[in-house]
Amino acid sequence: MVRFGIEEEFMLLDPWRLSPVARAEGLRELLAQDAVLGDFVHHEFLASQIEYSSPICTRLDEALSHLGAFRSALGSLSARFDAVAAGTGMPFDTGIDPPLTPDARYARVRSDIRAMVNEHQINAVHVHVEVADRDAGIRALNGLRPWLPVLLALGANSPFWMGADTGFGSWRGLVLRRWGVAGVPPLFRDADDYASRTQRLVKSGAILDLPTIAWGARLSERYPTIEIRVFDAQLRAQDTVLLAALARALVATVTARPPVSVPDHPGELIDAALWLSARDGTSNGVFDALSGDVVPARAAVAGLVTFIGDALDESGDRDEVERQLQRMLADGTGAERQRRAHRTGGQPGLAALFSMTQESEAQQTA
Template identity: 40%
Template sequence: MIDIESGQLVPRAGAVLRAVERYGDTFTGELPQSVVESNSKVHETLDGLFADLTTTRARLDRAAASEGLAVVAAGTAPLARLGSVPTADDDPRYARMTGDYRRLADEQLICGVHVHADVPDRDTAVRAMCVVAPWLPVLLALSASSPYWLGADTGYASWRTMVWQRWPTAGPPACFADAEEYDRVVGELVGSGVISDPGMIYYDVRPSAHLPTLELRVCDACPRVETVVLIAALYRALVADARARLAAGEPACDGNHAWLRAATWRAARSGLEGDLVDPVTRRPTPASAVVRGMLRRLRPVLEAHGDWAAVRSLAEEALARGSAAERLRAAAAREDLFAGVDQLLADTRGRSRPAARQPRPAAKARTTRRDGRAAAGAR
């Protein structure tokens, strides 16, 4: 939730949630009071998912506008201040997390996109987890949208990843033989007192605790709906490909995930603008080559779903446009960081950002942006 005049992250999610109550559980709260979680329906087609996300964002944007706010779908808000966004105080679980994790909870000013893919049972979910895990840094790179933290450029494409990985169970998952072993490990972690419930297993991919799905959790929230659709299609194909390989008797994984944490760091650092760690060779390789290698691997599954043409087009467009992080930096370099916020807002709304306009005096009693424009007239 962004204040439309100052461009700052604000703890106003509650007001927006009250404005969208009629949509049921489509919109829910989160740990920080600056975030609204938006939930799509289940879809079999990419067109259906695109339409759902576009409609949902428009509804949320209208509700936010009625409160003098705007919605940004990004891993971090470029303009934010520590201490200005409290955690949710009306949820006992979040209250406990705030007390237990202190600074981690206070600094949880981040936002991700999660994708659920159907699986027939938990054993399949757990075994497929190891097969898909090496490819998740590629999806992270495609989503990277959080180069700024508290108004400063971090040098990372996804600083959200670096904030997120401080939690005790975040990061690449270990390998498990079946659901029984996975559940035993989760039980041990809960029993240790370090986490309070299975929902605090924050692996980059995990069996859902309440749905028959395997859940992707590694990605930044994405300004463009097209990026979300691309990631969802690739992830569904990765899960389907993993199931097929397991059914054919292929080994799930070599059990060595030390390189995978490094690959995740590399994706967070570089996004699409540098090298990634190729999951096949485990050597530095240009991001474009790694993305196209993943497309080749998944082409049979994508064709079976009828997604090949759309995914190939969306992937090539993503490579040509560059990551959201790089586009944000470019907008900020051309003008300033407020212009970068405008870029994110326009992408979240599915519109092109207006060309820069000449400075004009701010209206009386309105906060004037640093570039001299009246913020309310900048969009």
């Protein structure tokens, strides 16, 4: 069975204003003392952020258990710092010039992106899926490209910025497009072509290093994986695991022998579809990789499930994936749930949504 790992980023927010608070390092130090979780907790770019990198997983229930245990601990400890730990792509409100985690590389990044740092207050889910070698990773990367819009639509969870509704499901998805290298990755011939072209991008000066390539998917430079990075941070662990299951099944499908492929859509069309998904999530039309048309969200998701069906059957994930997709399509993406919470309860209602998420995770892992 194909192995995978998940990285989740969270942001500590003031419980009243829902703006970032630079208290993550003290919380990280406490979590680092946990015998089970400590090795998997890391700092991030902003002093308000904390990251959890799961152990290597083979089953969805295993991944849910790992993520739930961390979220339970994070939710409990964050209260000691008078903060809400939020699984959201961007904070509800914020100021400019956010404090960074003290780190020489982060300081260099800030120097490179300059005023962009004011809006680069983003949190993501990154899914690592194991590949046999770098050439298999390129087959996966090329095959994933037309599916990135539907993945972003399902993972949209950042509707607010500076205390106002942006009108976008994933404002993070829009902000990330300002990065020096972002959006849809180009097609590559093989691993050598990828290595040569990405090194030239670094030498161009537009990005600091290979880890600052912000395509929706890329090859990992640390692990034998392809890294799917298109998702916002998620409200619920179940949402994160669902997205990881879809990513794993897609990688397995597009790297199968003989290969399973879709029509060769122009890169500019996929990139435009990615922008559309950042705006609308699943509330409107979504790009269908099979037809190349924009179709109702349910139809696009159904096409995705059909495409990856054999892989879902092989891993035993089909029933759980279909159940969770139906739940998400009925309840809405994280962005839609955030909007409902804010519409009915204002900022306290949104804070309660974040807090209840943590409580829910705690109950699941009790």
